[in-house]
Amino acid sequence: MRAATALVAVLSCGLLAACSGGTPGDGGSPATQSGTASDSQSPSKSSPASAPSGGTADQPAKVTPQDDPLPWKKAPGAVTDTITVGDHGTLTVTADASRATLAGDQTATVDAGAGFRVTDALMDDSYAVVVTGDRQEQQPARATVIDLASGDQFVLDGDSETPTVNGGSWALGNGQLEHPTLGPKRAYCLATVDLATQSSDLSWCAPPRTGFTHVQVGPSGVSLMAFDDARPSCRTVAEVADGELTPFPGVTECTGWEGVTLDGGRVWSVIPNERRIERAHFYASVGDGYFDLGMGDSGSLTTCDGAAYFNRAPERDRDPAQVLRWTTDGRLSVVYATESGGEAFVSGTARCGGHHLTVTALTSKGDSQVTAATS
DSSP states (O other): OHHHHHHHHHHOGGGSSOOBOSOOOOOOSOOOSOOOBOOOOOSOSSOGGGOOOOBOSSSOEEOOOEEOOOOOEEOSSOTTSEEEEOSSEEEEEOTTSSEEEEEESSOEEEEOOTTEEEEEEEEOSSEEEEEEEETTSOSOOEEEEEETTTOOEEEEOTTSSSOOOSSOOOEEETTEEEEEEEOGGGOEEEEEEETTTTEEEEEEEOOBTEEEEEEEEETTEEEEEEEESSSSOOEEEEEEETTEEEEOTTOOTTBEEEEEEETTEEEEEEOSOTTOTTEEEEEEEETTEEEEEEEEETTOOEEETTEEEEEEOOSSTTOOOEEEEEETTTEEEEEEEOOSSSOEEEOSOOEEOSSEEEEEEEETTOOEEEEEEOO
């Protein structure tokens, strides 16, 4: 359900403050869905020097996930709320999206206000960010940034030095906040805010008749999915650096959905069947090696504590829904699984709070919200 909603938001230029042309860029050489088995595993978590041997972009090495569950426990609060557990507290969004509450080393409450709702609640090991958006999708978003060490707050909105806009993709990590803004000639651009200094810059501006979504701040950089206004849209997963957009190598042209950068590697997904955009095929690269991670849920890719995570819906009735973790030592692990039997899926993305992960699962046996330390 959420994947279908995401598709409309991604591919409808009318939802962007500006949507402007050309093709976002060359997607690189294609990665197929076939490959050879890989049994290479290194004890190093992320060092490129100890990277496992993979396949090529055309024939990535298939990786079989191993069971390695995290120490899950029930998250505090109601399962109907959206909860993110972090290193220094818990950020909770009410079920009606009218309020977000921070509890822990610091306490704060952000009320969305009349006509607004909480659209994003982000947390890393230093900051919490609550974004509220206009329910009518007309007014610019408003973001409240909370320093988890001091409790100090500041606000980003349509009157900021780099103003916010209605909607769009937000991301937090490494002490920086990414959000959409309008640049020269009302170009649709990505802004980067250094939260320590509260200074901001334009990171990249989309060419005419293009837009972007699925912004991520990974351990080694910022990534996004750029798209044009063709039907079907040509989608490019790329890294943003120094004002330039660099497509991930090895991604089948125009089929990318989302991607993250890790220390020494990348993870991304493509949509193999445009009629089933909720199902994505996930791949990874470490150094010059490519890996086939199998199928998963589109829109579920995220990073936490140096690793990449994505969801996998049951392939067959009564199978469990899963959350998988990929690390650049070549390990693919099932870190969370629902009980077998009945219908089940993991809702949205797993939510990272520095060194903690929180998961919401909806099942016919009852919904649950659990959290675990990642290291």
